[in-house]
Amino acid sequence: MDPDAVSKAFVDHYYTTFDTNRAGLANLYQESSMLTFEGQNIQGSANIVAKLTSLPFQQCKHTITTVDCQPSGSSGGVLVFVSGNLQLAGEQHALKFSQMFHLWPTPQSSFYVLNDIFRLNYA
């Protein structure tokens, strides 16, 4: 398992899905998944996707600036730390954000998002 390859593939897939088919993110979370979105705690795939699809903008485009990753211990998990810009349709200025994911291995040799923490970086 190469954490760099896993995290790059995940980041590409996650933000492309977010920007084109937000409801499709459901496949990346499970019942044990946790999201902290701007300080609000949400648990479980259905609740997390309900939150993400109800955000008050229809179209958006993420541009990734940095991706850092580390193995999270002996369990095969991967920590991914992302910074980037979020451009909302109709807004002049992009928002800066930071986000971390803890990817956890599945029995099918894939990964799901166990932990997800998102913050906008206010200027």
Added chain:
Amino acid sequence: MDPDAVSKAFVDHYYTTFDTNRAGLANLYQESSMLTFEGQNIQGSANIVAKLTSLPFQQCKHTITTVDCQPSGSSGGVLVFVSGNLQLAGEQHALKFSQMFHLWPTPQSSFYVLNDIFRLNYA
């Protein structure tokens, strides 16, 4: 174990130590600890503290804006996600940063930093 209490106590201790006695951070890391600092990977307590004490500023002051945390799985670990400002002595403007820690339980009912990823948020 209350992840909120653990993360608040850790954040207070970490940044106070960083700002007053950077070499004292050695106690918070172990040989398995990983730091990714602005994209540079460093492993082990001695190497990590060598990096942090060699940063090109003598005095600094961290001001914390947000602290988010989640349990990292069934192992008793805690993920901590921090945003804040870093004021360097003699500089007019503070730098914005984001940082994540993965705290791992020790046999002594304490925690050490297994994972640490730091990024400045460039405007």
